[in-house]
Amino acid sequence: MTETTRNGEYDDWLDSVEDGKAYYVRCDEGHGWLPPRRVCPSCGSRDLSEEPLPDSGEIATHTTITVATPQFEDDAPYVTAIADFGPVSITGLVRGVDPEDVAMEDVVGIEVGERETTGERAVVFRPR
Amino acid sequence: MTDPRIAGAGVTQFGKHPERTGRDLFAEAGLEALDQSGVDPDDVDALYYGNFMGELAEHQGHQGPLMAEAIGVDAPATRLEAACASAGAAVREAVKTLHNGEAEVIIVGGAERMTNIGTAAATDALAIAADDLYEIRAGMTFPGAYALMARAYFAEYGGSHEDLAHIAVKNHEHALVNEHAQIQKEITLEDALEAPTIASPLGLYDSCPITDGAAAAVLTTEGYAAEHDLDAPVAISGTGQGGDNLALQDRPHLARTPAADKAADEAYADAGIEAGDVDVAEVHDCFTIAEVLAIESLGLFDVGEGIDAAAEGTTSRHGDLPVNLSGGLKAKGHPVGATGVAQLATIAWVLDGSHPRADAVPEGSVGVAHNAGGTVASTTVHVLEVKE
Numbered sequence: 197m198t199e200t201t202r203n204g205e206y207d208d209w210l211d212s213v214e215d216g217k218a219y220y221v222r223c224d225e226g227h228g229w230l231p232p233r234r235v236c237p238s239c240g241s242r243d244l245s246e247e248p249l250p251d252s253g254e255i256a257t258h259t260t261i262t263v264a265t266p267q268f269e270d271d272a273p274y275v276t277a278i279a280d281f282g283p284v285s286i287t288g289l290v291r292g293v294d295p296e297d298v299a300m301e302d303v304v305g306i307e308v309g310e311r312e313t314t315g316e317r318a319v320v321f322r323p324r
Numbered sequence: 325m326t327d328p329r330i331a332g333a334g335v336t337q338f339g340k341h342p343e344r345t346g347r348d349l350f351a352e353a354g355l356e357a358l359d360q361s362g363v364d365p366d367d368v369d370a371l372y373y374g375n376f377m378g379e380l381a382e383h384q385g386h387q388g389p390l391m392a393e394a395i396g397v398d399a400p401a402t403r404l405e406a407a408c409a410s411a412g413a414a415v416r417e418a419v420k421t422l423h424n425g426e427a428e429v430i431i432v433g434g435a436e437r438m439t440n441i442g443t444a445a446a447t448d449a450l451a452i453a454a455d456d457l458y459e460i461r462a463g464m465t466f467p468g469a470y471a472l473m474a475r476a477y478f479a480e481y482g483g484s485h486e487d488l489a490h491i492a493v494k495n496h497e498h499a500l501v502n503e504h505a506q507i508q509k510e511i512t513l514e515d516a517l518e519a520p521t522i523a524s525p526l527g528l529y530d531s532c533p534i535t536d537g538a539a540a541a542v543l544t545t546e547g548y549a550a551e552h553d554l555d556a557p558v559a560i561s562g563t564g565q566g567g568d569n570l571a572l573q574d575r576p577h578l579a580r581t582p583a584a585d586k587a588a589d590e591a592y593a594d595a596g597i598e599a600g601d602v603d604v605a606e607v608h609d610c611f612t613i614a615e616v617l618a619i620e621s622l623g624l625f626d627v628g629e630g631i632d633a634a635a636e637g638t639t640s641r642h643g644d645l646p647v648n649l650s651g652g653l654k655a656k657g658h659p660v661g662a663t664g665v666a667q668l669a670t671i672a673w674v675l676d677g678s679h680p681r682a683d684a685v686p687e688g689s690v691g692v693a694h695n696a697g698g699t700v701a702s703t704t705v706h707v708l709e710v711k712e
């Protein structure tokens with residue numbers, strides 16, 4: 197991991213995923229978000245709490261990216277997906293499966309991996 | 325309240341001009357707009373200017389005054405940034421200011437220099453319209469984001485890459501007579517389907533090119549246009565803008581663009597029209613799927629049916645509702661900060677009969693311009709109408 201200033205609550209959240217204690221931020225009406233959030237953008241509630249992230253999510257959509265930015269040059273081709281964890285959806289890299297075989301509604305777990313290009317941390321989904 | 329008039333517009337050739345500075349591109353478009361309008365530059369009350377990636381591409385911030393100077397205008401000048409909807413946002417601010425009676429003449433426009441930094445750096449720069457922490461760090465690119473929306477659309481409503489290819493074929497054909505267009509080359513369905521994939525399911529021909537260019541328009545109040553006997557038959561009769569969560573992951577629906585729904589509703593109400601009154605549209609087809617999402621949000625097609633429009637011919641120049649007669653971003657090109665005003669110019673020229681594709685809608689009197697930023701977290705919609 198390169199030495200850079202941490203992005204506060206974002207890196208705290210990645211730490212939580214890495215430690216197997218992933219959470220999300222929930223308002224009292226049940227809307228889910230990722231940190232930092234001081235107010236729920238949906239309902240305006242400021243009564244937010246950290247709740248355990250469900251153990252697995254479902255692929256809601258995915259793409260195999262062949263033309264990457266310089267920060268992902270050596271990662272390409274790679275799969276980026278949005279996984280639906282119920283109260284919250286998360287964007288991550290799908291690994292541990294051939295890109296051709298990634299399908300909608302595949303069940304995945306979440307972990308923290310590294311970008312091949314820069315070594316920086318990234319959200320990674322693996323098939324369950 | 326009367327509707328602002330478009331007194332003149334200017335657009336550079338969109339294409340690869342890596343050695344041309346942003347200020348020179350904008351000067352060309354701005355001076356052409358001023359010349360066409362017949363407005364005295366001393367009468368200009370303000371410049372609203374759109375630009376997205378000037379810091380990254382030219383190491384140049386604070387572009388408002390730079391661009392006013394470039395067109396010989398001594399007036400307050402402000403840059404607006406709303407990703408690819410920057411120029412649409414500039415038009416909207418101008419329209420509101422003219423409505424308020426706080427100005428009589430405003431120049432709107434935008435410019436983007438992109439090809440000088442190369443494809444990789446431009447791809448990187450375009451990506452920053454997305455959420456840096458939660459999207460870019462997960463590998464999302466600009467094409468990748470629209471690919472995620474395309475796959476979600478197919479899953480929800482059906483459709484295929486072939487349906488999208490029809491949009492590319494149509495917009496390339498429309499651009500054949502547009503001298504401002506970056507790509508004036510007819511393509512076949514096979515060309516589009518066999519092109520390399522950039523972010524599945526999207527291929528090279530689903531994507532707009534990387535473009536240098538500028539666009540500008542001179543807007544005046546109806547009173548000023550009458551007083552100075554300007555030839556300005558087209559009015560901006562409605563303006564609307566909508567917003568959405570920045571990150572796709574935070575949206576309840578991945579195959580819809582509610583920011584554009586809101587912008588369209590507001591613009592139509594402002595103009596006193598309905599979707600059924602629209603004769604012609606320029607929409608933000610940065611990717612082919614974006615045209616589908618746009619025409620559905622504009623209410624021109626039902627949700628889930630926009631995917632068939634190009635294949636059925638409805639949105640071609642021969643169809644009932646031509647979309648992107650300019651060639652769209654797809655073939656005309658997409659100098660990000662200029663696009664919204666280039667769309668405005670196209671609709672104005674189609675409605676006043678001076679556009680080379682104006683013959684597609686000889687009786688057309690109502691046009692809309694839909695300009696979307698990022699993955700449609702910002703959208704402006706403007707309604708243009710021919711007045712006496």
Ligand SMILES: [Zn+2]
Binds near residue numbers: 238241
């Ligand atoms: Zn809430």
